[in-house]
Amino acid sequence: MNRTAQAVRFDRYGDRDVLYVTDVPMPEPGPGEVVVEVRAAGINPFDTMIRSGVIRDLFPVDFPSGQGSDLAGVVVAVGAGVDGLAVGDEVLGWTPVAGAQATHAAVPADRLVAKPPQVSWEVAGSLHMVGATAYAAVRAVTPQPGETVAVSAAAGGVGSFLVQILTARGVRVLGIASSANAEWLDKHGVIPVPYGEGLRERLQQAAGAGGIDAFIDLYAPEYLDLAVALGIKPDRIQTTVAMERAAEIGAKTDGRHNATAREILVELVDLIASGTVDIPISATYPLDRVADAFAELEQRHTRGKIVLIP
Structure with missing residues (x-):
């Protein structure tokens, strides 16, 4: 060597x-x-x-x-x-x-x-960083089949993994991203919602009468304020980036360090190998x-x- x-x-x-x-x-x-x-x-x-x-x-x-x-x-x-x-x-x-x-x-x-x-x-x-971060974020908001979860930066490194975990669990996902990512999100069973002015109204329209049950933020603190404005309970709001704002409103901040167990890595590999997540x-x-x-x-x-x- x-x-x-x-x-x-x-x-x-x-x-x-x-x-x-x-x-x-x-x-x-x-x-x-x-x-x-x-x-x-x-x-x-x-x-x-x-x-x-x-x-x-x-x-x-x-x-x-x-x-x-x-x-x-x-x-x-x-x-x-x-x-x-x-x-x-x-x-x-x-x-x-x-x-x-x-x-x-x-x-x-x-x-x-x-x-x-x-x-x-x-x-x-x-795999590890995005997979463990996504796994921890999903677990933090305890999504149930049939619920609606909004995700910011839904087509990024963590977001693209996270939304696929959610859809595989039967969750209805509203993916906030640029219009350029709409086709990819739609292909993966996610309802694309373009970011920018009027986002709150677009999310409400996409959610329908049932509203949004949980919000996972992967981008910026203003999304936590948006989640609160949408009427989502703080214990079902999760962020990986806006720690200070999360502390102020009582949102969750679970990250990779909450999902580093070897058995979780094995589970993440299985999701990739089986084609459930790409x-x-x-x-x-x-x-x-x-x-x-x-x-x-x-x-x-x-x-x-x-x-x-x-």
Whole structure:
């Protein structure tokens, strides 16, 4: 095995221009770890928040810092005490220490599951963050078959996964997104509702006499105010982004950390492998174009996921 790997790094908080790719020592597996040769690594808005420093009080980093958590690849080394994984196994999952955006990463074995052959590397490498976030958000509002749930940013990375979980459970979904995403939403059993002026009235019209039972916000605090204006009870309003406003109105803020159990990851993989849920792949980039990948992500108009291919 080569004695060096390549990895994304940043030495200070800042815009995406602080990112660079450099040679690093080849990871060695510690007890309970394996080394994964990364075939695909997802990028997420959370990466931008960490790198920019806007949440440094909650998630400080030591410089130079790696980046990324989601990955898929092939096991190339196994540490002491690891059962159930061997060299050559194809796996997917996440690493709790930022560093998935690299050619190789040391990963705790209990953060990985087998990659089914019918799941592409690109999808496998971008599953955990969006899947766990969507799973936690859905569970927070306890949707029942036949109920109506509105979702903002319904065609984004998390949103596109989340609305499919809901429709698979027999929930009627109102997907708030741009008009460009209407066809995709409709194809996946979601009622598209364009955002912009007059949104409240469009939602009420789409909901009909039964109204809206729950609201999941994936975009901005104004959607929490909209949910309240629509008469939705705070305990059935969930956000992954507007934490301060949620605290003020009593809404829920469950996130990925509420759904990191390995059995949930297995369930998410089963949803993908069975075809119940698909993850749209918007674009792929080589590792040395990581800044370009984030330039596209940070426009906040991506349908599905952007993936790095080391």
